[in-house]
Every structure is written in C-alpha cells, then in structure tokens.
Amino acid sequence: MKNKINEIKKRALEEIGKAKTFEAVEALRVKYSGRKSELTNVLRGLKDLSPKERKEIGELSNHTKQIIESELDKKELKIKNEELSHIDKKEKIDVTYPGKKTAKGHLHPLTQVRYAIEAIFKSMGFLVVEDREVEDEFHNFDAMNMPRNHPARDMQDTFWLKNGCVPRTHTSSVQARFMEKNKPPFRIISLGRVYRNENTDATHESNFHQTEGLIVDKSGKVTVANAKSIISEFMKGLFGESTKIRLRPSYFPFVEPGFEFDASCPYCKGEGCRICKKTGWIELGGAGMVNQNVFTSVGFNEDKYEGFAFGFGIERLAMIKYGIDDIRLFHAGDLRFLQQF
Numbered sequence: 001m002k003n004k005i006n007e008i009k010k011r012a013l014e015e016i017g018k019a020k021t022f023e024a025v026e027a028l029r030v031k032y033s034g035r036k037s038e039l040t041n042v043l044r045g046l047k048d049l050s051p052k053e054r055k056e057i058g059e060l061s062n063h064t065k066q067i068i069e070s071e072l073d074k075k076e077l078k079i080k081n082e083e084l085s086h087i088d089k090k091e092k093i094d095v096t097y098p099g100k101k102t103a104k105g106h107l108h109p110l111t112q113v114r115y116a117i118e119a120i121f122k123s124m125g126f127l128v129v130e131d132r133e134v135e136d137e138f139h140n141f142d143a144m145n146m147p148r149n150h151p152a153r154d155m156q157d158t159f160w161l162k163n164g165c166v167p168r169t170h171t172s173s174v175q176a177r178f179m180e181k182n183k184p185p186f187r188i189i190s191l192g193r194v195y196r197n198e199n200t201d202a203t204h205e206s207n208f209h210q211t212e213g214l215i216v217d218k219s220g221k222v223t224v225a226n227a228k229s230i231i232s233e234f235m236k237g238l239f240g241e242s243t244k245i246r247l248r249p250s251y252f253p254f255v256e257p258g259f260e261f262d263a264s265c266p267y268c269k270g271e272g273c274r275i276c277k278k279t280g281w282i283e284l285g286g287a288g289m290v291n292q293n294v295f296t297s298v299g300f301n302e303d304k305y306e307g308f309a310f311g312f313g314i315e316r317l318a319m320i321k322y323g324i325d326d327i328r329l330f331h332a333g334d335l336r337f338l339q340q341f
C-alpha cells in the first residue's frame with residue numbers, strides 16, 4: 001500500500017509539473033484530491049490492516065494528500081501570475097503619458113469673412129437674404145436690364161444648362177427675386193456662390209462668392225452720397241478705421257450711373273506697394289444707382305423708387321484681408337493653408 005501511495009504521489013507531482021492551464025490543474029485536482037481520487041480508493045483497503053499499519057498508512061496518505069494539494073495550489077497561482085503578467089505587458093497603462101489631443105476644426109476663412117461682412121451690414125440695419133444658385137435667364141439677365149443679344153451679356157462668361165437656366169453669374173439676380181416679393185423701403189445684402197465659364201488662374205475661379213447689396217426707398221430718399229458712406233463704413237469695419245474709399249465711373253447695365261469702388265490699400269495705407277500694384281488703391285467691386293429698367297421689370301412704377309446697389313467678390317476681400325496671393329487655395333482643401341486662419 002505504501003508503494004502504491006508513493007507511486008500515486010510521484011505520478012501526481014509529475015503531471016502537476018507538466019500542467020499548463022487552469023483547466024488542466026482542475027482536472028488533476030479531481031483526479032488526485034477529489035472524493036473519487038485514486039488515493040481515496042487506496043484508503044478503502046485501510047480497514048483490512050492492523051491498527052499500527054493503519055496509523056502509519058493513514059499518516060502517509062494524509063501527508064501525501066497535503067503535498068499534492070499544495071502543489072496544485074502553487075501551480076494554479078503560477079498560471080494566474082503568468083496570465084496577469086501577460087496582460088500587464090499587453091495593456092500597460094502609463095498614467096503619466098500625455099493625453100491624445102483632439103483635433104479641433106474651425107470655420108473656413110471664407111466663412112469667417114462672410115460672417116464678418118454680415119455682422120457689419122446687420123449693424124447698419126441690413127437684412128441678410130438668400131436665393132437660388134441655378135437661375136432662369138430672366139432673373140439673371142433680362143430683369144437686370146440685359147435682354148437677349150445685349151452686348152453686356154458678354155461681360156460675364158456664362159455656363160448654360162440644357163433647360164436654358166444658368167448657374168447664376170452674379171448675386172444681382174437676388175435683387176430681382178427680392179423685389180418681386182417685397183415693397184420698398186428695404187436694405188438687403190445677399191451672399192453666395194456664383195459661376196463663370198472662365199479659365200482659372202491666381203485671381204480667377206469659375207466658382208466663387210459674391211455679396212450683393214441693395215437699398216431701395218421712395219424717389220429722392222437714396223443718393224450716391226448715402227451709398228458712398230455705407231460702402232465706406234463697411235470697408236472701415238473690415239480693413240480698419242483709416243480705410244478710405246473712392247468711386248470711379250463705370251458701366252453695369254443694371255445701374256445708372258454706375259461706379260467701381262476702390263479701397264485704400266490696407267498694407268501700405270495708400271503709399272503704394274506690391275499688393276496694390278503701386279497705386280495705393282485696390283479695386284473691390286461695382287456699384288451704382290439702380291437702373292429704372294430693373295424696377296419696371298419687377299413691376300414697380302417708373303420713377304416711384306430710387307435705389308442703390310453694389311456687389312463685390314468675397315474671395316477678393318479675403319485675399320486682401322489675409323494677404324493671400326492665389327484664389328485657388330480657398331477650395332484646394334489643403335490643411336496647411338486652412339490651419340493658418
């Protein structure tokens with residue numbers, strides 16, 4: 001019996017030594033220390049022994065059981081520790097490591113300028129309105145005193161759609177749309193995309209943004225002087241208090257008289273530099289008293305109202321404000337450019 005017990009012990013310790021998983025240790029526990037273990041089986045024969053032998057074998061088997069159990073426990077702990085150290089390596093957390101910075105977006109430079117334009121005009125009582133980008137011929141051209149075959153249509157290279165509509169060539173179309181639905185007096189601005197069938201270069205894009213302004217009131221209430229002061233306030237708001245403006249006679253079919261307006265160069269303050277091509281002035285947009293033909297085309301009685309309109313490119317303003325020398329950068333989606341604003 002002694003030999004049998006020692007043999008079980010030897011085998012048990014060998015197998016425990018080889019066990020590599022929890023499951024294996026658990027199976028050995030059942031095999032060598034459970035109620036149905038081999039050792040328990042051997043002890044069944046105790047009753048046939050003399051009291052002296054019984055005591056001896058009893059002690060030996062208890063001792064053996066203890067050794068086996070303690071080896072099983074040790075092995076279990078070892079496996080547990082190994083697994084933990086594994087997890088430790090895989091999921092090591094360094095609490096002193098700086099956190100990941102979340103990338104924060106911001107408004108596109110054109111949107112920033114757009115919001116600045118809106119804020120300045122709102123402070124002067126203007127209403128901001130919007131309208132469609134795909135226009136019919138009437139609102140883009142005819143209503144703006146450019147009937148078919150009018151040579152001025154050539155001033156704006158146009159994309160024509162199959163149905164005779166156009167991606168609007170200017171935001172002036174919003175003038176006609178607004179006046180069809182609203183009676184003067186009003187002062188509005190409208191900002192949005194316009195399209196020209198042009199080759200692109202550093203100062204031209206086939207798709208860019210304009211701001212249109214329109215003030216209409218009863219005849220005699222709106223003058224070029226009002227308009228000049230409004231444009232002047234706007235330019236001061238955008239480029240600084242010392243900015244001056246000037247109007248030069250020019251032609252647009254929807255205004256009479258018509259002007260182009262320039263602002264004093266915000267870089268050299270009128271001294272003459274690279275940005276203003278040494279002239280001290282930067283050309284920014286068109287303006288003029290609304291042509292009476294525009295009023296009649298939207299159903300207003302001739303000479304009942306007078307108004308002033310102006311329009312300018314938003315990209316151009318942004319380029320001057322931020323010193324950007326290529327209009328194509330705005331839509332190129334290059335983060336190195338966008339992150340500077």
Ligand code: PHE
Nearest residue numbers: 170172252286287309310311
């Ligand atoms: N619509 C003109 C353009 O795109 C600008 C303009 C608007 C001129 C209003 C005068 C008055 O060139």
